Amino acid sequence: MTQTHGAGNEAGRPPAxxxxxxxxxxxxxxxxxxxxxxxxxxxxxxxxxxxxxxxLALVPVIWVFLLxxxxx
Numbered sequence: 150m151t152q153t154h155g156a157g158n159e160a161g162r163p164p165a166x167x168x169x170x171x172x173x174x175x176x177x178x179x180x181x182x183x184x185x186x187x188x189x190x191x192x193x194x195x196x197x198x199x200x201x202x203x204x205l206a207l208v209p210v211i212w213v214f215l216l217x218x219x220x221x
Contacts, residue, residue, distance in 0.1 A: 191199035 188199075188203055191203065193199070
């Protein structure tokens, strides 16, 4: 039985590395789920301002990300 070590070969990677990638993916998905749940709660609690104020507050953050990307 031979194993080839390629870029897309999951079988050739150590189990700990696969587990760590799965853990990171799960954390990212849970963070997004919690963020959307909190945003939905703000919409339910405050109505339309709960919908647009978080997006408006993120405008400076997006500007910083765009500046960082453009300088790379």
